[in-house]
Amino acid sequence: MPRTEFSPSIASRPVYAGLTSQGATPAIMLADAEGAEALIDLAGQDASVMDRAHLIYIPAGAPHGPRLAALGARLYHEAPSFAACLERYRQALAEAHMGSQLYLAGTEGLIGQATAEALAAGLPADAIHTEHRGSVARRMQCVHCKGVTENVTTDPFICAHCGLTLFVRDHFSRRLGAFQGVCVDAETPGIVPPAQEIKP
Amino acid sequence: MTIRFNDETFRGDYTYHNSPEAIRRFPFPFDQDSYMYSVNIEPHAGGRAGSPFEKRFDVDEHYVSEMKDRAITLAEDPMRCQSLPHMDLAGWDFLELVMTSKAEDYPELFELHRDGDRWHWINKPMGIEQRFTFLDTTTLPCGPLEYITRQTQGDHALLDQREGNLWMDAGMITSQADWSLDFDIGMNFFEWHAPVPKAHEMGVFQRALKFLLNLQQGAPVRRLNWTMTVNPRLDTSPENYHKWGPEKRTITPETVGSKQYLRVELQTLWRLPRSNAIAFPIRCYLLSLEDLVSVPKWGRRLHRVLRDLPDELAEYKGFAVNRPTIVAYLAQFDDGEPTSPGIFPD
Numbered sequence: 001m002p003r004t005e006f007s008p009s010i011a012s013r014p015v016y017a018g019l020t021s022q023g024a025t026p027a028i029m030l031a032d033a034e035g036a037e038a039l040i041d042l043a044g045q046d047a048s049v050m051d052r053a054h055l056i057y058i059p060a061g062a063p064h065g066p067r068l069a070a071l072g073a074r075l076y077h078e079a080p081s082f083a084a085c086l087e088r089y090r091q092a093l094a095e096a097h098m099g100s101q102l103y104l105a106g107t108e109g110l111i112g113q114a115t116a117e118a119l120a121a122g123l124p125a126d127a128i129h130t131e132h133r134g135s136v137a138r139r140m141q142c143v144h145c146k147g148v149t150e151n152v153t154t155d156p157f158i159c160a161h162c163g164l165t166l167f168v169r170d171h172f173s174r175r176l177g178a179f180q181g182v183c184v185d186a187e188t189p190g191i192v193p194p195a196q197e198i199k200p
Numbered sequence: 201m202t203i204r205f206n207d208e209t210f211r212g213d214y215t216y217h218n219s220p221e222a223i224r225r226f227p228f229p230f231d232q233d234s235y236m237y238s239v240n241i242e243p244h245a246g247g248r249a250g251s252p253f254e255k256r257f258d259v260d261e262h263y264v265s266e267m268k269d270r271a272i273t274l275a276e277d278p279m280r281c282q283s284l285p286h287m288d289l290a291g292w293d294f295l296e297l298v299m300t301s302k303a304e305d306y307p308e309l310f311e312l313h314r315d316g317d318r319w320h321w322i323n324k325p326m327g328i329e330q331r332f333t334f335l336d337t338t339t340l341p342c343g344p345l346e347y348i349t350r351q352t353q354g355d356h357a358l359l360d361q362r363e364g365n366l367w368m369d370a371g372m373i374t375s376q377a378d379w380s381l382d383f384d385i386g387m388n389f390f391e392w393h394a395p396v397p398k399a400h401e402m403g404v405f406q407r408a409l410k411f412l413l414n415l416q417q418g419a420p421v422r423r424l425n426w427t428m429t430v431n432p433r434l435d436t437s438p439e440n441y442h443k444w445g446p447e448k449r450t451i452t453p454e455t456v457g458s459k460q461y462l463r464v465e466l467q468t469l470w471r472l473p474r475s476n477a478i479a480f481p482i483r484c485y486l487l488s489l490e491d492l493v494s495v496p497k498w499g500r501r502l503h504r505v506l507r508d509l510p511d512e513l514a515e516y517k518g519f520a521v522n523r524p525t526i527v528a529y530l531a532q533f534d535d536g537e538p539t540s541p542g543i544f545p546d
Contacts, residue, residue: 012387012394143380143438146279164442171395175386182438186445187521 001034004132006200013170016111016132019103021046026100027053028092029073030114032082034134035106036064042103043071050074053103054092056085058110062134082113089114093121105131109139109150112177119174136200141178142166148178154195156184165192202308205264205325211272216432218491222261226487227252228495228543229424229464233504235513237399239408244422244468248544252466253422256301257352258483259309264325266353266375266434273374273435274350279382280437281346283358283370290358290370291345292335293472294479298348323351345370354466354483357381359389359412361476366412368392369477375434375484377427377463378441378518397512412469415478420470428519428526429463432486451522456529457490460522462502489529495545499533506530 003018019042027049031039036057043050055073058081059065069076079085096102102118104111111130118128137151140159147161155168159181166181173180185192208215218226247253252260274280283291299321303312311322317334328351332339340347349356349372358370365388373381384392389409390400399405415421429436430448451460466483493499506514507527514520540546 010394011400012391141383143383144440144442146382169395171383172391173383173387174391176383180380180383180438183442183445186442187448189442189446 001037001133003038004134004136004200006132009170012172014108014112014115014130014172014174016130019105019129019131021049022101022129024048024051026097027103028089028096028100029053029055029103029105030058030085030089030110031056031068031104032058032106032110032134033060033062034064035104035110035131036062036068038105038131038133039103040064040067040071047072056089056092058082058085058106082110086117090117090121093118093123096121096123100127102128103130104128106133107135107137108132109137109177112139112172112174114177116175116177136198138168138198139178140166140168140181141173141176142181144183148176149181152181153198155198156192156195157181168198203259203261203263203325206261208262208265210266210269210432210434214431214433216262216265216486218487219261221250223487223491223494224545225251225260226492227424227464227466227485228492228498228501228545229426230501230505231541231543233501233539234508235505236510237402237404239404239411240423241408241411241421241469242423244420251544252483252485255305256420256468257298257305257481258466259302259306259325259353263353267326267351269434270350270372270374273437277439280374281349281372282381282385283343283345284386287345287358287360287370287475287477288337288343289335290360290472290475290477290479291343291348293475293477294356294358294470295344295348296334297470297472297479298352302352326351345372352481354481357480357482358472359478359480361413361478364413365389366409366478374437376437376482377429377465378436378438380438382439395516397516398510412478415469415471417471417473420468422466422468425465425467427463427517428522429461429486430459430522432461432488434484448518448521451525453525453529456522456525457493458488460489460526460529461486462489462492489526493530493533496533497539497546499530500535500537501539503527503530503534 019038050072053073054075056077057068058079104114137153140149140152142159145162149160156165159166164183167184169180171180252258299312302310309324313320319334321330355373359366360369367388371381393405464485468481470479514523
C-alpha cells in the first residue's frame, strides 16, 4: 500500500512528510499494519538506518512481520497493540540521547499517540519523522465526555463512551494525539445526517 | 465612582441585564458599516472616560455575578482552568499585574499592601481578604492563575514564547465562544487558530504573530472581536454544546430582540516581566438587540454589517441559521441615513 496523500486541510491537522533516512544514528522505529512497508522502503533507501534501530511493530493482522524482522534492526519486537508496547516505547524514549531519531509509520491513531508520547518525553519535533500508510481511520476525542474512540471510519460516529453522535473535525491536538469530535445534533436533537466514510 | 453590582444569572432564568449606563458604554465593535477580519490592534493605553477601554482591567456592574457564574462552571468542570507545569511563574506575573492594576485603578474596590514578598490583598466587592507570600504557591488556596482569575472578569490565556511562536500553555476559560482549552492547551498560535476560515489565507495570523512576538513590557495592546449568542450565556463551551445548543433554535421574530445578543470580546495582550510569557485576557460583553437599537447609530450599522457579512463568517460564528430573522428585525431600525465614523454613540 503506497503512502497516503491527504487533501489540504487546516493548520492543526498533521501532515506526514514521509520517511527519509537520517543515517546510521540511534533510532526508535514504531509502525503498525501497513506502516511496515514504509520502514521496508526506508531500509531500501539506506540499509544503514537499521544498524542502531530499535524497531517495534504492531501487525494488527498484516503479514509484514517476517520481512521487517529480516531488515537487521538492532532490536526487533512485535507487540499485539500500542497499549501492550507503551512502557517499552516509553523506556526507549527516556533512554534516547541527543541526536536520536524517531520513525513512525502507519495509521493516524498510532502516529498521533506515539508523537504525543515523544513530545512529552522531550524529543524535539524535528527528530520525529512520520509517514501515513494504510487505514485512514481516526482517533477521536469526544469534546463532551473527553473519552477517546479509536479507529473511527465514519462521520458522524457514536462516541464509545457517552453515546452522543459526533461529527469529525479536522482540528487536531498533538498533546492528545487525537482529532476533536463534537455533537452533531446539539441544536436539533435526533436529527443526524447519514454517516459517510471518512476520506483521506 | 461607585458601581452598583447587579444580582443576575447567565444561565437558567437568565436574569442578566444592562443598565442604561452599561448600554452606553458597551464596546460596539464596528467602526464602519461593513466587517472583514483584520489584525486591528491598537495600544491599550486608556481610552474615553467611562468606556471599557479606560482602565487596564475593566470592572463593571456584572463583576460579582460573573464571578459566581465562573465558580459554577468550575465546580462542574475543573478542567476549564489548566496550567502546564512550566507556566507557574507566568501565573504569578499575571497575578501581580492584575492586583497592582486593580488596586491603582479602583482604589475604592481593591487594595494591595506589599511588604517585600509578603502581600495582603483585599477585594471588597467579593468580600475576599488574603495574606500570602508572593511566588510561594503553598500560601494561596490554589495556583496563582486560578486564584486571580476567579476574581477577574473575562477568560484568560497565558502564552509561552519559544521557537519563534506562541504556545497556549495555561488558561482560565469559562466564557468562551465555542473553543476548548482542554483540547487546545499546548497548541501554537497557528494550531489553535486553525479552525478560523479565511484569515489564514489573508495572512492575518502571520502578521499578528510577528507583531506579538515583539510585544514589549509596559506597552499592552488591545483589539475587539465579536460573535452572536442566543441568551446572555457565558458558558458557550463546546463541552456543553449539547446542553445549550437547542437554545440557539428558539429565535423567532417575537423573541429575537430580547434573546439575541451581540457578544463582544475586548482582547488585551500583555508582556509579562519574569516569564516573558504573554497574558491574553478575553473580556466578554453581552448586549441584547433591543438594548442595542436604543443607540440609533448602532442599530443602523449592525443591520448593514450582518446583512452583508460573507456566509462563511456567519457560519463560523454560528448564527447563520438565525441570520435572516436577525437582519429582518434590525432592518426596522435602519432608515438608510449615513452613520458617523468610529464606534461610539453619537
